[in-house]
Amino acid sequence: MSQMLQMRGVVKHYTRGNHRVEVLHGVDLEARPGEFIALMGPSGSGKSTLLNLIAGLDKPDRGEVVVAGSHLNTLTQRELSRWRARHVGFVFQFYNLLPTLSAELNVEVPLFLTRLSRAQRRQSVAASLSLVGLTQWAKHKPQELSGGQQQRVAIARAIVSDPTILVCDEPTGDLDRATADEILQLLRTISTKHGKTIVMVTHDPLAAGYATRQLHVDKGLLIRSEERAIA
Amino acid sequence: MSNVQLMKQVGAVLSISLRGIPKRLGACLVIVIGIAGAVAVFISVFAMSSSFTETASKSGRADRVIVLAEGATTEGASSHQRADVNEILASQAIKRDSDGKAIATADYLAFARLTDERTGVDTFATLRGTGAKALLLRPEIEIVQGRMFEAGVRELIVGRALQRRLNGLGLNDRVPLPEGDWTVVGVFESGADARESELLTDAETLLSAYQRNEFNSVTVMLDDASAFDAFRSSLQINPALSVQAKRERDYLLDASAPTTRLLELIAVVIGGIMALGAIIAAVNAMYSAISTRSMEIAILRAVGYDGAPVAISVLIEALLFALAGAALGAAIAWLFFNGNTISTQTAMGPGPMSYMLSINATVVLLGIGCGCTAGFIGGILPAMRATTAPVTAALRGT
Numbered sequence: 001m002s003q004m005l006q007m008r009g010v011v012k013h014y015t016r017g018n019h020r021v022e023v024l025h026g027v028d029l030e031a032r033p034g035e036f037i038a039l040m041g042p043s044g045s046g047k048s049t050l051l052n053l054i055a056g057l058d059k060p061d062r063g064e065v066v067v068a069g070s071h072l073n074t075l076t077q078r079e080l081s082r083w084r085a086r087h088v089g090f091v092f093q094f095y096n097l098l099p100t101l102s103a104e105l106n107v108e109v110p111l112f113l114t115r116l117s118r119a120q121r122r123q124s125v126a127a128s129l130s131l132v133g134l135t136q137w138a139k140h141k142p143q144e145l146s147g148g149q150q151q152r153v154a155i156a157r158a159i160v161s162d163p164t165i166l167v168c169d170e171p172t173g174d175l176d177r178a179t180a181d182e183i184l185q186l187l188r189t190i191s192t193k194h195g196k197t198i199v200m201v202t203h204d205p206l207a208a209g210y211a212t213r214q215l216h217v218d219k220g221l222l223i224r225s226e227e228r229a230i231a
Numbered sequence: 232m233s234n235v236q237l238m239k240q241v242g243a244v245l246s247i248s249l250r251g252i253p254k255r256l257g258a259c260l261v262i263v264i265g266i267a268g269a270v271a272v273f274i275s276v277f278a279m280s281s282s283f284t285e286t287a288s289k290s291g292r293a294d295r296v297i298v299l300a301e302g303a304t305t306e307g308a309s310s311h312q313r314a315d316v317n318e319i320l321a322s323q324a325i326k327r328d329s330d331g332k333a334i335a336t337a338d339y340l341a342f343a344r345l346t347d348e349r350t351g352v353d354t355f356a357t358l359r360g361t362g363a364k365a366l367l368l369r370p371e372i373e374i375v376q377g378r379m380f381e382a383g384v385r386e387l388i389v390g391r392a393l394q395r396r397l398n399g400l401g402l403n404d405r406v407p408l409p410e411g412d413w414t415v416v417g418v419f420e421s422g423a424d425a426r427e428s429e430l431l432t433d434a435e436t437l438l439s440a441y442q443r444n445e446f447n448s449v450t451v452m453l454d455d456a457s458a459f460d461a462f463r464s465s466l467q468i469n470p471a472l473s474v475q476a477k478r479e480r481d482y483l484l485d486a487s488a489p490t491t492r493l494l495e496l497i498a499v500v501i502g503g504i505m506a507l508g509a510i511i512a513a514v515n516a517m518y519s520a521i522s523t524r525s526m527e528i529a530i531l532r533a534v535g536y537d538g539a540p541v542a543i544s545v546l547i548e549a550l551l552f553a554l555a556g557a558a559l560g561a562a563i564a565w566l567f568f569n570g571n572t573i574s575t576q577t578a579m580g581p582g583p584m585s586y587m588l589s590i591n592a593t594v595v596l597l598g599i600g601c602g603c604t605a606g607f608i609g610g611i612l613p614a615m616r617a618t619t620a621p622v623t624a625a626l627r628g629t
Contacts, residue, residue, distance in 0.1 A: 052623050055533075057622055057623050057626075058623060078538075081532070081535050081536065081537045081538075082537075083535075084533065084534065084535045085535020085536075088534075090530075092626060096526060096529075096530050096626065098247055098527055099251075099254075100247065100250035100251045109243070109247075109530075109531070109534060110535065112242075113236075113534070113535050113536065157534075
């Protein structure tokens with residue numbers, strides 16, 4: 001597959017009260033497999049909407065979204081659920097871990113959607129936690145972990161089912177600089193060494209510096225693209 | 232999605248949800264307590280109906296037949312002249328004792344005014360004048376204290392259930408009736424049936440005291456149950472008689488039916504109102520639970536869980552709470568009401584009939600079934616909400 005992500009003429013409206021507001025005005029975007037893209041822009045520019053469309057959480061009103069070879073416009077909600085389970089890993093700003101589950105159970109949650117046996121699931125969970133450096137924290141609940149550790153658990157959950165693409169919504173927005181750098185380094189490793197395509201929304205130019213391409217969104221349009229080589 | 236996959240997802244979502252119960256214990260308890268209250272009331276009132284019917288029809292035997300005047304539905308509405316009684320007792324289908332006399336009694340019903348032991352309020356008791364063959368006709372009657380009444384003397388025996396309920400019915404106590412006081416000479420038990428709520432005395436003495444000359448009913452014992460049709464035919468072809476014969480059990484069921492229907496109606500109305508309250512409580516509590524779990528549900532939906540397992544898990548959770556509440560309600564009903572003796576006015580006699588509340592397995596299962604239904608109904612709307620709530624908004628709302 002030459003392109004991991006293709007968006008053509010994507011338009012998206014939201015209804016706020018009695019007003020219909022166009023958030024995206026015909027966005028075109030392409031991403032190659034293994035690319036690490038940072039979506040930047042001011043609040044309300046449409047970057048989170050764009051991320052939701054890429055992740056299959058929402059559908060465009062016009063235009064086409066093709067991710068990992070699937071035309072997301074044509075899928076039903078049930079098909080979209082299955083598609084997300086197979087292809088998408090999520091990392092959120094506030095980690096969004098399930099507070100009643102241990103770290104390893106949080107990571108195992110997406111695997112209940114697969115046909116893996118219990119032993120295979122445990123093996124995948126252990127590998128993911130090892131990759132993010134949290135093996136010894138597997139039995140701990142989220143409230144017993146620091147913010148950085150919680151985000152690592154969230155990343156382990158995002159990659160445990162070997163998705164095609166990772167969507168990250170402000171993954172370092174709630175972390176201090178040093179911890180943020182660790183998380184971003186981890187994401188870059190996942191992109192470069194494991195070949196995962198990553199699309200990350202961020203306000204932080206330093207965070208965006210870890211990406212291979214920076215896309216600037218303003219008023220519902222992609223206004224600039226900057227590509228940079230990984231050091 | 233295969234059924235196995237679906238159940239696996241349901242199990243995972245349910246497991247995650249149940250782990251969160253300690254954090255939303257209050258809302259969960261609202262469902263449990265609401266359903267428990269409704270089920271406890273429903274079981275108690277329904278037990279009244281089923282226990283009443285069981286007690287009323289308990290003494291009915293297939294080989295015993297009651298004869299009433301044509302058109303009468305109860306003994307109280309029936310009347311037989313002495314000549315009619317003699318014609319009835321002449322039937323060859325009636326079982327005879329060693330002396331060749333019909334095992335049958337002609338009964339006259341009156342009432343005695345007495346005081347309720349618990350409430351202190353004056354009440355009535357059925358006073359049945361019966362014949363010399365009463366103990367042969369009703370072998371279930373056992374004199375457990377004192378002796379049988381004697382004919383021609385103002386004596387009576389009292390049923391155990393009635394004695395427990397009313398004052399002034401101890402052995403040798405005197406009961407004020409027309410033409411003076413009558414003495415209690417014995418106490419009988421008859422398997423906690425309807426008869427145990429009566430006073431029994433000699434019919435002729437009672438008729439004399441009340442200056443009456445007509446009986447209400449004639450009850451006979453047949454040679455065997457299969458002789459019923461022959462007995463009934465013998466009465467129907469007799470031009471001197473205008474009577475109807477009913478198997479005793481059928482009569483008791485028919486005569487108690489209006490009271491049974493009334494009690495069932497009360498059970499349905501009160502239980503229904505309580506169930507409606509429980510459903511509303513369950514809807515509110517489950518909405519609250521869904522609201523509390525909105526982030527959790529959004530995460531699950533985002534990572535690929537379908538709406539169906541989320542909805543099913545919400546319904547199962549509501550059912551589990553309802554089951555717990557229903558079990559609690561059944562336990563409360565059993566602890567507080569099982570074995571209690573209560574009395575209800577019936578069409579079967581002038582006095583109320585005492586009976587023991589029996590919270591049996593059937594009533595409990597019915598109550599639990601109703602409780603679970605209420606929980607299930609209460610879970611439907613929240614389950615739909617859980618599957619339709621926008622995922623993206625919930626994710627960003629954290």
